Amino acid sequence: MNQPVRVKTLKIDDRDVSGREDETILEVARQNGIFIPTLCNLEGLTPIGACRLCLVEIKGVSRLLPACVTRVEEGMEVYTQSERLQKYRRMVLELLFSERNHICSVCVVNGHCELQNMAQILGMTHVSVPYRFPRLPVDASHERFVVDHNRCILCTRCVRVCDEIEGAHTWDVMGRGIDSRVITDLSQPWGESETCTSCGKCVNVCPTGALFEKGKPVSERLKKRQFLPYLTMMREERR
């Protein structure tokens, strides 16, 4: 028997909105055309609140909370665009840029990159912290795909899509903090992975040029993400 759907009413940026009790602030904001920036979030994958770009202010709560994993509650007053938030979001972005070697002008997804777009949307014109310039490998051992760790922002979309949608769990994360890195199987070269099905889902959900397809001109390296919500919807209906 279906459970009755409970509806919560709240305010986002002083606008009255409502959402189902199991929905997040991000979902309700998007349904109402309110923009909250995200990078690790992708419709169809489990939200994990990792990138911290979707931080919002909630009246009466001193901490900033990630909109993608915070459920709506009755009477909540959410603010998404305060100066404080803009400052922190730009700081998060600057740290992402400074951590690895993001050289947009020589990147295969220059012009189609979510990180690059986000910098423009949030008005970030330079990185005010010192760049780290770590020495990172590029793994081109796979027949069709390449992983360039210089451009990875550890959003783990590849890890989640491989586990949750493809069911292969080839990708994972190794190491801690700033030294974390995405790996295939037990940190073997991707080309030697026994679990990888070469489906390409990870490549298509990657927001940057960290994962890309070989042998294609840059202009054709557009990532296709429409399949994700469609696949999850089909599965849920079958259940």
Next chain:
Amino acid sequence: MSKKRIATVWLDGCSGCHMSFLDMDERLIEVFQQADLVYSPLVDLKEFPEEVDITLVEGAVSSEEDLHKIRMVRERTKILVAFGDCAVTGNVPSMRNPFGVNAVLQRAYLENVTLHPQVPREVIPALIEKARPVHEVVKVDVFIPGCPPSAETIFLALSDLLADRMPDMAKLTRFGA
């Protein structure tokens, strides 16, 4: 009203930003009705002059000479503009940073050379440890990202600066544009 004095400087870059500057075509006339170009690789002047209003700096800070030059330029300039991705982010010149100076010189002057392999030690200024964006060395007032920024972007930014307004660069350009 007296004309503003503008200058352009070329550090470790490919000159693409200067090419884009020239791409302003007939709008250059409009710019130079309001300003004099007092120093630039595009004109034959040896000394960077005193009291410059706006200086566009192309390229990353990569050698001892770049360091010396950018400090002097900063001292003599009111508004210093990081002009293009190399100046703003380090860009392509900074791709040597993860490897270190020695490995790079080794590769360029010894491993890939058949005739008289030798690392130049005279006349050419020594490379510093890392190629750095300009703002990591001196204070920068305006950032124009882009590799290179389009002529349109440069024109709009310059027009604002010449009219004593701060240009909103995020609307006009992005990294790698």
